[in-house]
Amino acid sequence: MKGLGLPRRGRALLAGGVLIATVLTGCGGGGPTAGQEAASSGPALGAVTTAPDGVQEVTLQTQDDYVFTPDAFTVAPGPVRLTVVNVAEQTTHNFRFTPDDGPAPIGAEIPLLTPGETRTIEFTATATGDYGFECSFHTQLQQFGTMTVSG
């Protein structure tokens, strides 16, 4: 019989249209994989993490406003690696554990931290309790903080 070719041809065109639509959708879907590097600036200030060598690590910041950010953190007994970042534009600070405060003396200190400078000290905290720390230049301005050893 004649005329059977027409419906077939219609289907083929339809199938072709679906295929094109699928390809276009596939092209649009592969997009946003770039721009994921912005958020990688290390752990948050004051967050205590444990380094691969087992030492607890914590970072504090100080600015032109005579405060430590944060001014309190807690570690477990054991070795600690403490970093202080001075993001001030004009104020020099320092860091020491307040003499005769806390359950045991910790002698590690940062005697001078100029604007823009970052320094790291290591010490071992054994006795549990609260250890006051300070910037000895600015105790008049209440630049104090507390490290708690607990665990």
Ligand SMILES: [Cu+2]
């Ligand atoms: Cu200071």
